Each structure stands twice: as structure tokens, then as C-alpha cells.
Amino acid sequence: MMAQQFDTIALIGIGLIGSSIAREIREKQLAATIVVTTRSEATLKRAGELGLGDRYTLSTAEAVKDADLVIVSVPVGASGAVATEIAAHLKPGAIVTDVGSTKGSVIAQMMPHLPKTVHFIPGHPIAGTEHSGPDAGFVGLFRGRWCILTPPPGTDEEAVARLRLFWETLGSMVDEMDPEHHDKVLAIVSHLPHIIAYNIVGTADDLETVTESEVIKYSASGFRDFTRLAASDPIMWRDVCLHNKEAILEMLARFSEDLASLQRAIRWGDGDKLFDLFTRTRAIRRSIIQAGQDTAMPDFGRHAMDQK
Ligand SMILES: NC(=O)C1=CN([C@@H]2O[C@H](COP(=O)(O)OP(=O)(O)OC[C@H]3O[C@@H](n4cnc5c(N)ncnc54)[C@H](O)[C@@H]3O)[C@@H](O)[C@H]2O)C=CC1
Ligand SMILES: O=C(O)C(=O)Cc1ccc(O)cc1
Known part of the structure; x- marks a missing residue:
């Protein structure tokens, strides 16, 4: 006690x-x-x-x-x-x-x-x-x-x-x-990932007539991780989008710019650019895990998430 x-x-x-x-x-x-x-x-x-x-x-x-x-x-x-x-x-x-x-x-x-x-x-x-x-x-x-x-x-x-x-x-x-700093940081680490997840799952859903049941059939891959975020509460996330509008739009603009650059690298076969980015992002994931941030959630928490 x-x-x-x-x-x-x-x-x-x-x-x-x-x-x-x-x-x-x-x-x-x-x-x-x-x-x-x-x-x-x-x-x-x-x-x-x-x-x-x-x-x-x-x-x-x-x-x-x-x-x-x-x-x-x-x-x-x-x-x-x-x-x-x-x-x-x-x-x-x-x-x-x-x-x-x-x-x-x-x-x-x-x-x-x-x-x-x-x-x-x-x-x-x-x-x-x-x-x-x-x-x-x-x-x-x-x-x-x-x-x-x-x-x-x-x-x-x-x-x-x-x-x-x-x-x-x-x-x-x-x-x-201070609240302004909070809203900017959270826009990139939390709000954008949710918006991207809602978007990709929505896009896949729109394509469903093309892929038929393949979205469901093969979803035991990266797509599945997006569907978890995209299953979050619609009222809560509608409100987050409407109430952190400026910071989210600023981060989305940056995101779209970077996505366009990635798109260009793929179009022109710029393998070095792709390799450099993917190497940099892999290092970020590894440093998060090393810092203990990814294992901070106790096992029963993970279990509870998977069960519901
Ligand atoms: N879900 C998450 O992962 C996290 C959510 N938050 C924040 O926590 C807050 C609550 O989120 P959750 O507990 O996930 O939501 P929830 O949907 O599980 O619970 C919301 C609660 O608010 C009540 N409620 C809804 N509209 C209301 C209104 N107009 N007036 C009074 N009460 C109302 C509901 O009856 C319910 O009791 C939100 O502001 C959210 O942004 C913060 C961290 C994580
Ligand atoms: O479910 C997840 O992965 C989350 O990111 C949970 C979460 C949602 C909203 C917040 O403001 C903070 C944490």
C-alpha cells in the first residue's frame, strides 16, 4: 500500500x-x-x-x-x-x-x-x-x-x-x-502516425474491388500494424485533428515534401538515396529499442492489447 x-x-x-x-x-x-x-x-x-x-x-x-x-x-x-x-x-x-x-x-x-x-x-x-x-x-x-x-x-x-x-x-x-512545443512534438510522433494509418487503410479499402479479399488475406504483414492504429477511436482522433490543426498541417507539409522526394527516387531508380534513408531509419528504431522505450510496456500490457 x-x-x-x-x-x-x-x-x-x-x-x-x-x-x-x-x-x-x-x-x-x-x-x-x-x-x-x-x-x-x-x-x-x-x-x-x-x-x-x-x-x-x-x-x-x-x-x-x-x-x-x-x-x-x-x-x-x-x-x-x-x-x-x-x-x-x-x-x-x-x-x-x-x-x-x-x-x-x-x-x-x-x-x-x-x-x-x-x-x-x-x-x-x-x-x-x-x-x-x-x-x-x-x-x-x-x-x-x-x-x-x-x-x-x-x-x-x-x-x-x-x-x-x-x-x-x-x-x-x-x-x-510549454504547450506549443508539446503540440509540435506530438504532431510528429503521435498525430501524424495515426493520420497516415487512417489514410493508408482508407486507400486500401478504396482499392478493395481491385484486390478483392487480398487486403484481409495478406494483412499479417506491415499493413496489419497500420490497421491497429487506424482502429483508434474516431471521436478522439477527429478532435485531435481539429484541435492541433496548425502543427499537424505543418508536419504534413514536411511529410508530403519528403514523400515526393522518395517517390522521385523510386521513379528515377536512385537506389543510393533509398538505401541511405532506410539505413538512417533502421538506426533510429535500434536506438529506441536500446533506450528501452520499446520494452517499457510490460508484457501483460502487450498481451492485453493483442487480446482485445
Ligand atoms: N486513447 C489513447 O490512447 C489516449 C488518449 N488520450 C486522451 O485522453 C482523453 C480520453 O481518451 P480515452 O480515454 O481514450 O477516450 P474514451 O473514448 O475511452 O473515453 C472518453 C470518455 O469521455 C466521455 N465523454 C465523451 N464525450 C464527452 C463529452 N462531450 N462531455 C463529457 N464527457 C464526454 C465518455 O463518456 C468517456 O467516458 C482524450 O482527450 C484523448 O486525447 C491521451 C493519451 C492516450
Ligand atoms: O496506441 C498507440 O500506439 C498510441 O499511440 C496511443 C496514444 C494515443 C494518443 C496519445 O495522445 C498518446 C498515446
Whole structure:
């Protein structure tokens, strides 16, 4: 058992991320009371069946009124509406955080509504799967993974330290950076790979009349890896695209330019160029594995991903 860190934690949204956090809080006994709220009655009922909280309510206002830590885990496009609903009911001194995949937009949506009496510290655990909903969460999701905090300038240091400790207790390594930097970095390492996966699977689907069942038949290859990413939640990824528009478009422009250059190398039979690029990228993969980043996910996490 670990030491309790908060009296009451309110979880707004109880999907993959919210429910994984709930399971961690419960297992590590980090709060005396976990309050769960979510938009739909069906999801709240399921959270109850899974025993994810101590109290359940459909009212976000009711959920946050006694909370010392409020964690918003909803699609990023819903952040503003959540902030409006909770603003007048937050306890002075409470820490309000989120887990959204974009940071600039979440800050722009939430910060204007939140009272100065609370500590608003946006966050983003770089950990997840292609699954969603309260059944998809599991203990260990955040272990060995980075969590990025983007506290606005002037945020209370002690509040940041408390939130940092919370994520470290869940097994994460914590970094702080400004939201613009976060959005650029995540655009290339996470948002683009998902967009490329959605695109390639869509293209293959459009070609299906040509290849007939071959897409399915031979998908035990590289294509299969793309279908995993392309199976991610459509609402979540629609919102990420709409809410990190500038950085994603900038990275896509770079990507298209490089793709055109690759296309040219293939057209003109420039084998040296292809070989040089493929050698460089292989070294990147190897250095990631050497740094332990690829094995950070525990075996049961991998297993859970394959099973669902
Ligand atoms: N799925 C992933 O791999 C990761 C997701 N994130 C971020 O975490 C957040 C939550 O994602 P997941 O847990 O994967 O999603 P999810 O789809 O599993 O769960 C979303 C939750 O939000 C609730 N919700 C949906 N729309 C809402 C609205 N308009 N108002 C209030 N509640 C609403 C749903 O009822 C559900 O409880 C997103 O902002 C996402 O960008 C961050 C890291 C990884
Ligand atoms: O499933 C995967 O491979 C992911 O990349 C999970 C993921 C999705 C979104 C995030 O903001 C962070 C992590």
C-alpha cells in the first residue's frame, strides 16, 4: 500500500484513460474517495459494475464539489464544455488537470472559465492503446511511460510537485514543457502516425474491388500494424485533428515534401538515396529499442492489447 495523496479525486470521463487512472488510484490507495462522472448513463452504469469509483453521478458540478484533484479525461473537443460546467463548483485550492492529446487548444478552451482559486495544470500521459471505453483500461498502462505537464507560467510549484508525484506513483516519468512545443512534438510522433494509418487503410479499402479479399488475406504483414492504429477511436482522433490543426498541417507539409522526394527516387531508380534513408531509419528504431522505450510496456500490457 502507498500513502494516500488526495482525499477526494473526481474523474470526469471514464474511458480508456479515466478508467486506467481509476484502477491505479484504487490499487495504490491514493485517495479516500473516487468520484466518477461521465456524460452517458450507460457508461456510468458500466463504471459502477466495474467498481471503478466510490460515488457516481451524471452531474459534473456535483462530482467536483469536494474534490482536491479533478482529472478531465474526455475527447479534447469537449474540454471547454466541461470547464464551463465545473467552474462555479470547484473547491478552492483544488488541482484541475486533464489528459488530452493536444495542449494549446485545451488550455484555450478551459483556462478562461476556471477560477483563480484553483491550480490548473494541463497534462498528457503518452500511453494508450487503440481501444476505448471503461472496459479497455488496465493497471500498468502508465508504467514506464512519459507524462507531459504544461503548467501555465506562475503556477504554484507545490501543486505541480503534487501532480508530478501522482503520475510518478502511477509509474510514469514526468516532463514539463510549454504547450506549443508539446503540440509540435506530438504532431510528429503521435498525430501524424495515426493520420497516415487512417489514410493508408482508407486507400486500401478504396482499392478493395481491385484486390478483392487480398487486403484481409495478406494483412499479417506491415499493413496489419497500420490497421491497429487506424482502429483508434474516431471521436478522439477527429478532435485531435481539429484541435492541433496548425502543427499537424505543418508536419504534413514536411511529410508530403519528403514523400515526393522518395517517390522521385523510386521513379528515377536512385537506389543510393533509398538505401541511405532506410539505413538512417533502421538506426533510429535500434536506438529506441536500446533506450528501452520499446520494452517499457510490460508484457501483460502487450498481451492485453493483442487480446482485445
Ligand atoms: N486513447 C489513447 O490512447 C489516449 C488518449 N488520450 C486522451 O485522453 C482523453 C480520453 O481518451 P480515452 O480515454 O481514450 O477516450 P474514451 O473514448 O475511452 O473515453 C472518453 C470518455 O469521455 C466521455 N465523454 C465523451 N464525450 C464527452 C463529452 N462531450 N462531455 C463529457 N464527457 C464526454 C465518455 O463518456 C468517456 O467516458 C482524450 O482527450 C484523448 O486525447 C491521451 C493519451 C492516450
Ligand atoms: O496506441 C498507440 O500506439 C498510441 O499511440 C496511443 C496514444 C494515443 C494518443 C496519445 O495522445 C498518446 C498515446
